[in-house]
Amino acid sequence: MTATTAENHPATGLTPERNTSAVSRRAFDFLTADPDKRAAYRLDPYAREGLELFRAPVDRAWLYSTTFVVLKPDAIAGRRGHLVLDILEEEGWKPFAARPFVFDPLLTRELWRYQFNAASRQRIAVVDHLLGSGSSLLVLLRDTRRADGLPASVRLTAAKGAADPSAAHARDLRTRFGRVNGLFNFVHTADEPADLVRELRLFCYRTGTAWLRAALTAVPPSGDGECPARTLLAGIEAETPRHDLDSGRSLARLAARPDVWGGLARECGTRESVRMWLSTLEEGELPPGTARWDVLSVLTDWIECNEPGVSPLLATVSANDWRNHE
Template identity: 75%
Template structure:
């Protein structure tokens, strides 16, 4: 005998696990695994509330963001980065300082940190916590039809790994130093813009974020919303060459733990000793902090061999093939 179960009864027997509709992220991600994962992600769900109307969705295709990280401020790359982005058609429409802490770092990279090495995890909080970051919303003035601003920027940015770099990728032009001193973070595609802006909104304030979503590109002769913030933020971070060899030389002159390490253990094969010291020795202040970070970021392995991130980076090809 066939039993007919009405929809209300079916829901009672098998309750839904998501309040987000099954097609909510279809137009925002080319990755079916991400579409499903983000239906279960609190930040992605909250982020959708910022982008409900057709006009809001159009915003997600025309606009993205870049985060200038503390290493960009230490290396005095921020002005250069904004110059290069403008040359390639990404113009700032709003900007707001923010600060990373361990929780924000792990939530932003929730779907990638499973592949991060223990060495990278040990260092990244010291790096991202070493100074301010700057969230900059960018309007794409050279959009390729069907290709969202975030996807075009991801494709142009290039890999965080210098070994996978090519001469014209943006990170090479920014002067990328190593896998962690790569200066910028961007969202891969519109679904990530939705999720990550919700996360960053906890730091920038929701009212600022809602106002920023309606901002327009500044006039050529007007103040740039990002550049006007750089002088004050740069005063918080000492200028540094981010040079590993020079950092070792400077550290070797110190009379503390870091000086002893620089004198006696100045090879990548001894990085474990440096990481042990990092667990129970306070980093020095000022420029010496960036000396230690230059050594550590230059010597560590960033990823666990053979471990893939939960969600891989999407490509412009993925979007074109799904278009």
């Protein structure tokens, strides 16, 4: 059928509203409690492709019982990965599949496309160096508790706590993981099932789609040794020097170096000099080995993470939003 145009309506001269999405208007109704996200994801190519991965009803049920955690390079260097997995299992999220991958700037910006508008220039300058410092580990988790009937991803988002350390509580998972600051928070998770759809599609470009399809049809693991997450984590840790992620000790170690970073540490060793450090980061390279994490420890402690007064395009959906969602 030919699309209707203004010429088809000579009496009114009006052009009908264009349809700009191949995704059904109701496609994300049961995947998000946020109407703004439903509208945005209908136009998002990764969300659209992700829906194709979860086409069957049994796959859609999978989105409620399953979620993921990404152990970022700071978790690897800071040796928090096993602690994270221990605490998640203790709270009912059981790992059942895992795959290593490496962030690059494009993946970072697409993953946080709807939040990066609120990121400060300082954060943008640092985050690629942080996430590109080594391998990350994507771990799929099955929720064995499903408290209040909430989707696994929503329950994990609520338990994880706020990204801002100033808003943290003692029982937040991020606090229990030993989160250091706004960027050294060790993990990334999907907020709700709609994000699970979109973000797993993005990660598939690195992990392979066949791996995810196999996970969709896997029999729930019955033994503790069946998931390769801890073995893979140990292998990544073996390639990554351990670091304390302490900005004060990092500054002292850098001050003993004869290079430009040593000079900065000796002569510009206060938070007020962060712009000079960022300028050096832009113009040169981070030092190798543990000194790289020394510089990142100082910078992540000093920078402002968000632009004042700027809200993300899509806000984090809460457990209460889901409880009130029909």
